[in-house]
Every structure is written in structure tokens, then in C-alpha cells.
């Protein structure tokens with residue numbers, strides 16, 4: 001049978017597997033990843049007997065929880081080459097991004113009022129920048145090339161004497177491209193500008209070293225790396241020191257940068273997810289790459305006019321964004337009910353806009369509309385990939401058979417030359 005991903009998580013499937021009681025195959029790893037059973041094992045004691053407040057200093061209940069949180073801090077720091085003192089626990093990458101961008105900008109306001117980011121950042125980065133624009137800051141949104149990467153020349157040209165922060169993501173969540181982080185870091189350091197990177201889709205997937213890459217602030221999310229939801233971390237460099245205005249004030253936890261009791265069970269889960277990633281990243285990467293190649297080759301060998309979005313080389317293999325020409329992405333998604341997928345676009349929202357990320361790549365609207373994102377991860381199996389290839393190719397064929405455009409292409413008509421009648 002194909003629908004076995006739950007077994008690969010270590011759970012036994014006891015029910016009879018029929019089309020009615022099995023769940024779709026999960027191919028949406030960028031949205032979230034399943035929790036690794038080892039992570040859950042590490043968390044459970046902190047949800048039961050180890051319930052002390054990690055900030056309680058006067059008794060052993062506090063100390064034992066604090067020990068778990070400290071270990072987690074160490075495991076997170078190790079994965080990115082940081083010092084444990086530089087790790088701040090947050091509720092997720094959204095908060096880490098908000099804290100970095102608003103925090104740095106507000107601290108240096110008056111002296112430095114300019115921020116540089118890109119057009120293809122996650123919404124929470126773009127929206128933090130929008131809020132800052134309302135507060136009087138200037139924001140430059142760098143364009144990306146057809147391959148989804150920024151140009152270093154554009155970045156150099158955008159830098160001003162009053163630039164406080166550059167915020168550029170490491171791995172893009174829609175198309176998987178990896179920005180030239182090391183070059184960006186070196187440039188920012190030479191200009192004494194702080195560099196923040198949203199590494200929610202990168203940490204634990206590709207090697208990151210905050211020292212080698214001159215990263216000053218880095219956002220991490222628990223649930224993208226087989227850890228729990230509702231927890232994240234922010235790396236904040238101590239030397240040269242990054243100063244931030246906190247979003248939350250109160251008890252002064254987390255070096256005053258994030259007041260509130262640290263969610264110890266979640267923090268421990270994130271730490272364990274990072275510990276596992278440090279050990280298994282190379283293995284996972286190779287496996288994921290093999291599965292991605294199997295998926296892409298499988299599809300492209302059976303149907304024509306399928307294009308991968310994003311750079312060919314600078315890409316995390318587990319994020320495969322394909323455009324199926326002459327197929328409406330939404331219809332394909334609907335047809336593929338037995339696979340949990342995303343178009344990686346805004347089409348799930350009320351706006352029915354094609355993806356702003358694909359549009360920033362210069363994709364024509366129709367190609368942006370015909371794209372689907374396949375997210376492959378640690379627990380994806382070969383059988384699942386083969387099932388997806390079979391289903392996708394069958395449905396693409398079927399949808400194209402119903403498409404008048406496809407018929408014209410088959411007849412050799414160059415449809416780009418057709419002048420379509422305009423409706424009023």
C-alpha cells in the first residue's frame with residue numbers, strides 16, 4: 001500500500017487501509033513537518049513531572065527545568081555555530097523575525113532609518129517592514145532574478161550611510177532557493193550594517209555557521225525541523241553586540257529581550273530537534289535529494305512542459321516547485337485529493353492572486369497559476385514519491401486533454417502570437 005507515512009513515524013497502523021480511512025500522503029514539509037518521535041520523547045517529562053518554572057531560583061523544581069532548557073540552548077547553538085548565551089527562545093520564526101527587524105530598527109531610529117530586504121521574503125518579514133514604513137523608516141525591497149536569487153550588485157547599490165539592517169532569508173519557503181548568505185554577511189560586516197536572516201526553512205536542512213557567514217541575527221522555527229509548533233529561537237550576536245528594543249517586556253527573561261516564562265517542554269523539543277539535525281543533516285540531505293530527483297525525473301519523463309521554479313543549483317532539494325504549463329494549478333490541486341500539497345501561493349487566501357514570489361521571478365501569471373510545491377522530508381518514502389508521480393502525471397494528462405490551449409499547442413499553433421479578444 002502507498003499510504004504508509006504514519007508507519008515511518010514509528011506508529012503502527014492498525015486499521016484496514018482503505019481509501020476512506022487513510023489520510024492523504026503528506027507532501028507539504030515547508031508548511032510544517034511531523035514531530036520526530038524522539039523529540040516527543042524528550043518533551044514528555046517536561047509536560048509531566050518536570051513542571052518547575054525554569055526561572056525559579058529557590059528550589060530544585062526550577063533548577064531541573066532550567067537544566068533542560070539550558071541543554072536545549074546548547075543544542076540549538078551548536079547547530080548554527082553560536083554561543084548558547086546568544087540564543088533567545090521565542091514562539092516561532094514569526095516572532096523571531098518581528099523581534100529582529102522591529103527591534104533593531106527601533107533601537108537605532110533617528111541615527112539610522114533605512115532597511116533593506118527582498119521582494120520574496122515571508123509575509124511576516126514583509127509585514128514587519130510595512131509597520132516600520134508607517135513609523136517613518138525607509139525600506140528597500142530588492143528584486144530577484146528569474147532564478148529567485150538577489151544580485152549582490154543590487155544589494156551594494158541599495159546600501160546607504162543610514163542603513164541599519166539587511167534582512168534576507170536563507171532558504172525561500174516557496175521555491176527553495178538559497179540566497180548567497182556568506183557574501184551578504186561579508187558585505188554587511190564590511191559596511192557595519194547588521195545582517196538578519198530568516199532561516200526557518202534552512203536550519204537543520206543545510207549547514208549554517210553564524211560566525212563564518214557573519215550573521216548577526218537568525219530566526220529559527222521548531223515545527224519546520226520535526227520539532228513542536230509554537231516555539232522558535234532567535235540568535236542574537238554578542239560581539240559585535242546587536243542591540244534590540246524588545247517586543248515583550250515584563251520579567252526580563254531571555255536577557256531582557258523576551259519577557260515571559262520560557263515554554264520549557266517546547267524549548268526542550270526544539271533543542272532535541274536541533275541535536276538530531278546536527279547528527280543527521282548530511283544523511284537527511286542526501287536522502288531528500290535522491291527522493292526529489294526521483295520525483296522530478298519521474299514526472300518529467302512522463303509529461304512534457306514541466307518546469308522547476310528557482311535556481312538549478314542554489315536550492316534546497318526538499319522544496320520542489322513545478323509549473324505545469326497548460327494546467328490550472330488549482331484544478332490540479334483539487335484533483336490530487338489523496339496528496340497533501342500546496343501551490344505555495346496566495347491562492348488559498350481570499351485574494352486569488354498568484355504567488356508574489358513567483359511573480360517576483362518574472363513568471364507569467366499563467367505559469368504562476370500552474371505551479372505546485374512538493375515538500376519532501378525526513379519521513380518521506382520512495383513509495384510515496386512513486387505514488388505522487390503516478391497520480392500527478394495521470395491528472396496532468398487528463399486536465400490537458402480538456403484544455404483547448406493544449407490542443408492548439410499539439411497542433412503546432414504558437415499561442416503566444418494569438419491576439420485574444422478583450423472583454424469589456
Ligand SMILES: Cc1ncc(COP(=O)(O)O)c(C=O)c1O
Pocket residue numbers: 030031091092093094095122124169171172173198200201220221222223231232
Ligand atoms: C521562511 C519562513 N519564515 C517564517 C515562517 C513562520 O514560522 P512560524 O510558523 O514558526 O512563525 C515560515 C513558516 O511558515 C517560513 O517558511
Ligand code: FES
Pocket residue numbers: 328329330343345346347348352353354355368369370371
Ligand atoms: S492557481 Fe492559485 S493563485 Fe493561481
